[in-house]
Amino acid sequence: MVTVTLAQRKSAVLTPSGLACLAGIPTINLTAGCAHGCLYCYSQGYSCYPGPGRVVVYANTLEKLKSELTRKRKRPQAVYFSPASDLFQPVPEVLELAYVILEYLLTQGIGVAFLSKGRIPERHMKLLRSKADMIRAQIGLVTLDANVAARFEPGAPPPVDRMAQIRSLRAGGIRTQVRLDPILPGLTDDGEPLDGLLAALAQAGVDCIAASTLFLRPALANALKAALTEVECRNLLAHFKPSGRLAIHAENSTVTALPPDHRRQILTRVADVARRHGILVKVCACKNPDLPSQCCGIAGDWPANGPQAIQHPLFPDIERTRHDPADSTE
Numbered sequence: 001m002v003t004v005t006l007a008q009r010k011s012a013v014l015t016p017s018g019l020a021c022l023a024g025i026p027t028i029n030l031t032a033g034c035a036h037g038c039l040y041c042y043s044q045g046y047s048c049y050p051g052p053g054r055v056v057v058y059a060n061t062l063e064k065l066k067s068e069l070t071r072k073r074k075r076p077q078a079v080y081f082s083p084a085s086d087l088f089q090p091v092p093e094v095l096e097l098a099y100v101i102l103e104y105l106l107t108q109g110i111g112v113a114f115l116s117k118g119r120i121p122e123r124h125m126k127l128l129r130s131k132a133d134m135i136r137a138q139i140g141l142v143t144l145d146a147n148v149a150a151r152f153e154p155g156a157p158p159p160v161d162r163m164a165q166i167r168s169l170r171a172g173g174i175r176t177q178v179r180l181d182p183i184l185p186g187l188t189d190d191g192e193p194l195d196g197l198l199a200a201l202a203q204a205g206v207d208c209i210a211a212s213t214l215f216l217r218p219a220l221a222n223a224l225k226a227a228l229t230e231v232e233c234r235n236l237l238a239h240f241k242p243s244g245r246l247a248i249h250a251e252n253s254t255v256t257a258l259p260p261d262h263r264r265q266i267l268t269r270v271a272d273v274a275r276r277h278g279i280l281v282k283v284c285a286c287k288n289p290d291l292p293s294q295c296c297g298i299a300g301d302w303p304a305n306g307p308q309a310i311q312h313p314l315f316p317d318i319e320r321t322r323h324d325p326a327d328s329t330e
Contacts (some may be wrong), residue, residue: 007059036155043084045219088118113299129172136300182214185239197202203278210296215255
């Protein structure tokens, strides 16, 4: 059960991100908290997080957005939804606000990039398809195993629905990428679960994914311990070392990450399996500053951004055969 509260936003709607992968793209959160309740969501550690099962909807977002854009000397080419919530939560108030915000941005000629695990209603899908060239979509999908998904993403639609949504977005001419993040060590990082997921994505026409492994913050670790059985939690957390602190987010934050060699091993394995299915893997540099990595393209490709810098690819054999951006479904 989700408790929804309407509130008036006091801070700015359009906010910059400290993540290099979102450089130059303002971000928007329609809510604090998210009805999907993913156990691994890093936003649980944010000061504005309202607590599990609670969603605060910023009802005056459209009004403030119009005011902010009126005052800007140069409007953004695109905006990104959402660094700390989901645009398509199963909450009527959120979906209605999402629609009017999307409609306004698109009529103003401002593109939209989003990452979502949610179910996109047909009304919203029709709007997105009508402006397909102005949309960059990423769908979050960490597994095809319905049981694992239900445990770790209790409020999100099952993987089969997200696969259907990927096909629907692509059929509507929308550039669509998949985000395999987080990879759960010991659960989704090897064998048939991994191969089956990548094979299904290839069959759906996906040729590019972004990937990163699970990391921990105290609030996140507590959520896992509260929701999983003792054995499940012990098996998952055993992969982490107490000394594995890693500075991320422009080195303004630290997390507990898998040891570098372990992450490299997992990500290399993902890339090898993906390559067999004709899929390019991008490893997020923001979450892996200690590994050779790159821009994960979370906000898609926008010409005004210029070329995205890639630092020493972790998977050079794949990078040499990467597709031309104009042919990508990113």
